[in-house]
Amino acid sequence: MTHATYENPVLNADWSDPDVVRVGDDFYLTASSFGRVPGLPLLHSRDLVNWTLVGHALERLEPEEEFRVPRHDGGVWAPSIRHHDERFWIFWGDPDRGVFQVNSPGIRGPWSRPRLVEAGRGLIDPCPLWDDETGEAYLVHAWARSRSGVKNRLTGHRMHPDGRSLLDEGQVIVDGDLLPGWFTLEGPKLHLHEGRFWILAPAGGVATGWQGAFRSRGFFGPYEERVVLEQGDTAVNGPHQGGWVRTAAGEDWFVHFQQRGAYGRVVHLQPMRWGDDGWPVLGAGGTPVAVHRRPDLPPQPPAAPTTDDDFPGGRYGRQWQWTANPGDGWAVRHSADGLRLTCVRSPGAGDLRVLPHVLTQRLPGRPGTAEVELRLDGTEPGARAGLAVLGDAYAWIGLERGGDGTVRLVHRFAEAGAGPERDAARPAPAPAGRARLLIEAGAGARCRFSYDLGDGPRSAGPVFAATPWRWVGALFGLFAAAPAGPGPAGSATFTRFRVTPR
Incomplete structure (x- = not known):
């Protein structure tokens, strides 16, 4: 039997820093919006290949006076989307102000007003995690050197289970300066899998780097590391940050971006499996795929975010x-x-x-x-x-x-x-x-x-x-x-x- 295939990129436009979550049979993706308004785009799919834009989670940027003029290097950086306690949660870093979150009972809203979870300059790429077995909650984030003078490290915090504040000052849980050859470590996504904390995070720069994986028995470490996706002999430079999602049937997939100059950061879908040694294997043995079998999900009609408009x-x-x-x-x-x-x-x-x-x-x-x-x-x-x-x-x-x-x-x-x-x-x-x-x-x-x-x-x-x-x-x-x-x-x-x- 011949299985239908898909081609990368699955979103062939600038949907920067994508993250995904599954709720039932539906998949949802959000992305960076920086200084554009409305912010935090919300995309929906039933098969991880065909996506439609269903709305935005952020009507306006705050404070109002700062975003009355274009600020292409500010605003919403690298969000994470999660579903917990019957609500959608999106966390992001404003590099000039700190870590924010919004939440909603449904993907189409109403979304809460932005809440400042942790103030500080240079706090970027936050990702929360709720441990349903222990009731504990955590947050990890990276650093923007342009604002803080610090980069190449990931800081972890205990978070209040209500997602409204952090419970400690945090500590560095992965220091890229201590890893030979690693630099510009950023974009962490935090998961629990088979008794371990996992952080999937890219390093090496947007246009030239790789995707790393880190694992530990405890949230604060120590973490082991491995490169799990890199360009190899493919045409996919980067490949940069994204999110892991598991289908209802147990298939694993990884969504990430590739920097393509004037086209921005286009989105790729990679198959993912767990090797015999317990580490994830992304793409074709660690390099990106151009064409692959579609996810084992019900067939969907072709779809992409709308461009045309009759106003x-x-x-x-x-x-x-x-x-x-x-x-x-x-x-x-x-x-x-x-x-x-x-x-x-x-x-x-x-x-x-x-x-x-x-x-x-x-x-x-x-x-x-x-x-x-x-x-x-x-x-x-x-x-x-x-x-x-x-x-x-x-x-x-x-x-x-x-x-x-x-x-x-x-x-x-x-x-x-x-x-x-x-x-x-x-x-x-x-x-x-x-x-x-x-x-x-x-x-x-x-x-x-x-x-x-x-x-x-x-x-x-x-x-x-x-x-x-x-x-x-x-x-x-x-x-x-x-x-x-x-x-x-x-x-x-x-x-x-x-x-x-x-």
């Missing part, structure tokens, strides 16, 4: 995230003809990287074309709106109202780091104030921009190579903006957003 009733889908906490009125509610974005006035309107009112979604990991129809109703000179590819460098194409009141098609870019936008193509008159905008993202995230003003598509400017942001893959973005000044500046309406695979 029904003026609402945008759950695949979109703002680059900071959204303000009132950025998106006009109950718009009958599409997504209407206000041309928000901002002194930073000339640099999309600093605007909080950019609505984004992940750049797909395979070639395809994004397109959207735009009407500019912005009334003020300098009012503009468009479709962008965002990263350390960015480019966009869209419409802008000139000082003489006319509307023109513009295509601009900005290089990595600081620096003003520059024209990537000569502006073209757009007297109807409408355009169809297209970005063809090819191999290597090389993007070609084009437009249609009603007389057929035309190419605009040279190829633009998309770049990641810090910790974040490149993003598609929709925006409307205007220079600083008094009074309203109008709006822009987007309709029929599509991403068509090539």
Whole structure:
């Protein structure tokens, strides 16, 4: 009998630092969201291969004043998701504030407001564990050197069983500096298995490292270590942190990410078994698989997180995230003809990287074309709106109202780091104030921009190579903006957003 197979990556976009949990016959995954809002995406699957986005656990980032502007290196880092006492729990580290948690009786909420479990700079990648036999609870976390001056070690704590606080100051339970060849140890996931505490944690750096396993009879150690997944002669660099999950039938699987430049951190699924020596064996004898037999679970129809959006009733889908906490009125509610974005006035309107009112979604990991129809109703000179590819460098194409009141098609870019936008193509008159905008993202995230003003598509400017942001893959973005000044500046309406695979 031939078993159906799957291909990696199973989530071919930037679902960074994934962790998974099974509840009954359902699997749930969450991932880092950093400074984007809403945060803590929640994905659902019945077979570990096909996933859909069902919501977010974090409506806004706190404190509000810190996340009124984009902070791509802050916010939600590397969450862990667990199910305990009939509730879902998600713990994460904010590298500037400490360890937080939210919880809910159901995956779709309502989720509690974030609770600070342990304050401190540099506390990242927390993972809780409840021992149902003893009633004890524990938490392990890693360290961000950028905030604390410390890295390459894992610290363990006893935790109050209610998950609201820690019961001790903690102690280092794995010191990577004492392990020959180990560096940048982080991303721990804590488990109990056959009388031992297990920590699955990567080391060696996001793009070049490996997955390690640590085991001990007691939570505070001592721990033995082993490398259980590494690149070998495969094309999967990393492979980096993720989570172990067991099906109801007893099969073991491991979900992890691979860093792919502008595409961000794409998600792979590895088979997992326990060797005769009691250590886990991941992938094909310790190296990642590209194709493998599917998990022994009921067949499911193909599914992936949605990209397309018709903006029904003026609402945008759950695949979109703002680059900071959204303000009132950025998106006009109950718009009958599409997504209407206000041309928000901002002194930073000339640099999309600093605007909080950019609505984004992940750049797909395979070639395809994004397109959207735009009407500019912005009334003020300098009012503009468009479709962008965002990263350390960015480019966009869209419409802008000139000082003489006319509307023109513009295509601009900005290089990595600081620096003003520059024209990537000569502006073209757009007297109807409408355009169809297209970005063809090819191999290597090389993007070609084009437009249609009603007389057929035309190419605009040279190829633009998309770049990641810090910790974040490149993003598609929709925006409307205007220079600083008094009074309203109008709006822009987007309709029929599509991403068509090539």
